[in-house]
Amino acid sequence: MEDFELKSGGAELLDLVKPLWEQLNKQHEKQSNYFKNRYKSFNFEARKEKFLNDTVLGVNIALIKKAEMYVGYCISSINKGLEGEIDSIFVAYEYRKLDLGDKLMKNALEWLYKNKAKQGE
Numbered sequence: 001m002e003d004f005e006l007k008s009g010g011a012e013l014l015d016l017v018k019p020l021w022e023q024l025n026k027q028h029e030k031q032s033n034y035f036k037n038r039y040k041s042f043n044f045e046a047r048k049e050k051f052l053n054d055t056v057l058g059v060n061i062a063l064i065k066k067a068e069m070y071v072g073y074c075i076s077s078i079n080k081g082l083e084g085e086i087d088s089i090f091v092a093y094e095y096r097k098l099d100l101g102d103k104l105m106k107n108a109l110e111w112l113y114k115n116k117a118k119q120g121e
Contacts, residue, residue, distance in 0.1 A: 084117025
């Protein structure tokens with residue numbers, strides 16, 4: 001992962017995700033045939049609330065940084081029933097095909113495994 005830095009942590013990193021999440025939401029809005037209005041009205045604060053809610057036992061956020069700019073993220077969580085979920089993943093368009101998404105997914109899966117998350121139904 002030459003020239004890229006992987007940063008991993010908990011809910012304290014959520015605000016760093018916001019610009020990338022907004023890019024992902026815009027992409028979904030643009031490409032959606034049936035849910036455009038949902039994406040138009042969806043905002044980061046509402047999304048963030050899910051991870052700060054007391055039903056979430058733990059959250060893992062991995063960010064990929066190049067120079068001083070974050071270019072990708074993955075959020076995974078474990079609920080109080082110990083069910084694990086990869087909630088959101090995004091890599092900025094110009095940084096795709098560099099295996100960054102793969103690195104983010106591996107980080108998320110390792111975190112879920114280490115924390116003994118169960119597979120959801």
